[in-house]
């Protein structure tokens with residue numbers, strides 16, 4: 001059997017890609033801590049070319065080692081408009097080296113994060129979150145429930161995106177465009193989906 | 209053993225099921241009837257997603273409304289739309305999700321997950337986003353995620369309604385071959401005909417309970 005079609009969006013979300021690289025084999029907790037360090041190093045100290053180039057080189061090197069360079073290209077391409085939006089106002093108000101460095105920090109943080117999600121199963125990532133949230137139990141936070149909600153959100157995004165695509169196509173077929181005629185069916189569909197999901201959870205024995 | 213005695217269900221003062229009584233011990237049970245006749249409500253009684261307003265439902269002696277945990281360990285439920293019952297991002301994770309909190313080790317969970325995915329031809333997709341599966345594969349995944357918990361009864365509410373002809377056939381064949389007791393709500397009369405017994409609903413009443421051929425015949429003669 002062959003896998004069926006997949007929405008454009010699901011290709012960009014950076015979900016786990018199986019592999020055997022060192023990053024794939026490293027414990028999820030180590031990767032999360034590493035990501036935290038890279039993100040802090042990129043964003044906290046004042047912009048410094050030497051530092052940003054080494055962090056960028058580190059991230060790029062990891063994409064090569066894990067054989068995910070193709071994913072990096074896809075991701076940067078998907079981010080292109082966001083980067084333009086971030087870069088232009090800065091170029092107006094700041095000196096260009098500062099503007100480029102700030103944008104570089106954002107690129108490093110986002111690509112480093114997707115390096116982690118691409119090489120780590122969602123379930124492993126979630127159990128790291130569960131453990132990290134344990135100290136908050138006394139505040140009434142239920143770590144298992146938080147991670148369940150995160151997982152279901154990841155799963156639901158492409159489902160809703162598909163629905164949006166269907167509503168848009170239906171509008172196109174009738175040659176009518178209006179924001180309300182787009183939002184209302186999408187909202188109704190999403191609420192029904194949430195109800196069905198709640199039934200499915202109950203049927204699968206998730207007691208709340 | 210599914211035992212339903214004088215069950216009525218009302219919602220907003222409107223009767224949805226009326227005076228339904230049935231003891232079901234056959235292996236494959238079809239539930240047929242027009243849209244709105246109460247089939248889904250009947251199916252949902254069996255795992256406590258719906259509760260009787262009057263009367264009692266017991267599954268192997270357990271009451272689905274009061275003993276939800278015991279009943280849901282015995283009764284697996286497959287819905288019409290697989291997108292609404294796959295809750296985890298990837299294929300393997302969704303199957304493994306059904307085994308959470310059952311006191312199994314990680315390696316036991318992995319073994320049972322790959323066993324069931326193998327059996328239904330989804331082993332190659334274990335790490336794929338569920339979203340990348342075709343409609344038929346998604347319904348198979350939903351089925352795997354239910355069967356991995358080893359229920360003794362499987363309730364399926366129009367499991368093939370959203371599938372194309374080929375996948376309808378595939379899923380129907382799998383359901384018919386299951387060792388579990390099967391309660392399948394369906395508009396696919398060919399599937400109903402392959403069951404051991406059929407229940408025909410109309411306007412919330414159980415009109416006929418018995419030989420599938422006779423129930424289908426009456427449905428086509430009187431109600432279509």
Ligand SMILES: Nc1ncnc2c1ncn2[C@@H]1O[C@H](COP(=O)(O)OP(=O)(O)O)[C@@H](O)[C@H]1O
Pocket residue numbers: 219220224241242243244245246247248249250
């Ligand atoms: N929770 C509910 N509240 C109000 N009405 C409902 C509810 N569930 C079902 N109904 C109504 O009960 C009738 C039977 O529904 P259902 O059991 O889904 O039938 P079927 O599955 O045979 O199409 C329908 O008219 C439906 O609108």
Ligand SMILES: [Mg+2]
Pocket residue numbers: 247248249365
């Ligand atoms: Mg129904």
